[in-house]
Amino acid sequence: INGKSSELHAAMGLANFPYISEIIKERKQLSDLYDSLLAGAGLRPKPVKDLEYNYGYYPIVFNNERELQNVFSALAEYEIYPRRYFYPSLNTLPYIERQQCPISEDISLRIACLPLFFGLESKTVEIIADIIRQADNEK
Numbered sequence: 754i755n756g757k758s759s760e761l762h763a764a765m766g767l768a769n770f771p772y773i774s775e776i777i778k779e780r781k782q783l784s785d786l787y788d789s790l791l792a793g794a795g796l797r798p799k800p801v802k803d804l805e806y807n808y809g810y811y812p813i814v815f816n817n818e819r820e821l822q823n824v825f826s827a828l829a830e831y832e833i834y835p836r837r838y839f840y841p842s843l844n845t846l847p848y849i850e851r852q853q854c855p856i857s858e859d860i861s862l863r864i865a866c867l868p869l870f871f872g873l874e875s876k877t878v879e880i881i882a883d884i885i886r887q888a889d890n891e892k
Contacts, residue, residue: 776871780808783873787811790882811869812838813885818862820888825865827884833877838864 758766769776788797796813800806815821828835842861844854867881 777807779871780869781806783869783875783878784808784811786875786878787867787869787882790879791885794886796885808869810838811867812864813867814860815863815865821863821865823891824885824888827888828881831880831884833868833881833884835865835867835881837861838866840864 791797791813796815798812798814815824825835838861839857840861842854842857843849844852844857868877
């Protein structure tokens with residue numbers, strides 16, 4: 754694949770660069786809010802020690818794909834659409850010689866990224882966390 758940015762994407766990046774500290778600060782606050790609201794649910798991967806994180810994503814890992822699908826369905830009722838993360842496992846693509854990658858295959862079925870972007874309202878994070886907690890209680 755060609756992983757280079759287009760000139761338009763580069764220009765947008767440069768236009769936003771002066772605001773990067775503010776953007777990261779807000780995304781951190783939203784991530785911290787998710788953390789506090791989802792505490793005890795055991796969904797969040799452990800952070801890497803000494804990592805300077807940019808809060809680009811908010812991944813959560815469900816116990817199984819059924820739980821993930823239930824949460825996605827419940828969130829869709831509110832027109833909230835998280836996305837699958839590292840899905841499908843690359844070793845399952847039809848044009849790649851199949852190799853066994855049981856950990857990748859397992860995680861790819863049950864990991865998702867919750868909405869996280871500059872301008873996301875705290876109330877929306879609260880709704881998302883509430884739906885996830887309700888689904889967690891229904892296990």
